[in-house]
Amino acid sequence: MSTTTRSQEEIAARVKALESLLIEQGVMTAQAIDRLVEIYETEVGPQLGAKVVVKAWTDPEFRARLIEDATEACKELGISGLQGEDMVVLENTDTVHNIIVCTLCSCYPWPVLGLPPNWYKDPQYRAAITREPRKVLSETFGFTVGDDVEVRVWDSSSEMRYWVLPQRPVGTEGWSEEQLTELVTRDSMIGVGPVKAAS
């Protein structure tokens, strides 16, 4: 049975059963599991990805290392962990716009983006974004990519977790890292939304 036909309740029940088993077998304690959930709910999130993006915008050598090996480059900033062992960063340019999806389930680069939003796990998004990416972008996300820009959709897996390096907005020359970080949205690193405009 694929995850697409499982209900949220079934998944929750399976997770609960797995958790009980891990505790029972002494693999993990309840406290350790609670702590893990807390970390990914409150401490690890897109603000870490934004930090990486801003570093890439302001340091060309880091940017090159990030494109070459995202997992290693992120470690330079102290960012690593579960579901981030094999990350690949895709660079948006004037001619290419990248979008990520996991058509099979919900693979996602946790260390830089946190836990995936519900819509990312939705079978509807997973199917439609590969078929009609421009339509999904405009109808679901209200985001338009110019006709002169090629749209590429990347299917993540447990072996390869993609995410997007958005373009630095024009008019941000001389901005501080803090100011730039404010512009980086989670959706811009998934490829379904823009970075905020410089104002």
Ligand code: FE
């Ligand atoms: Fe997946």
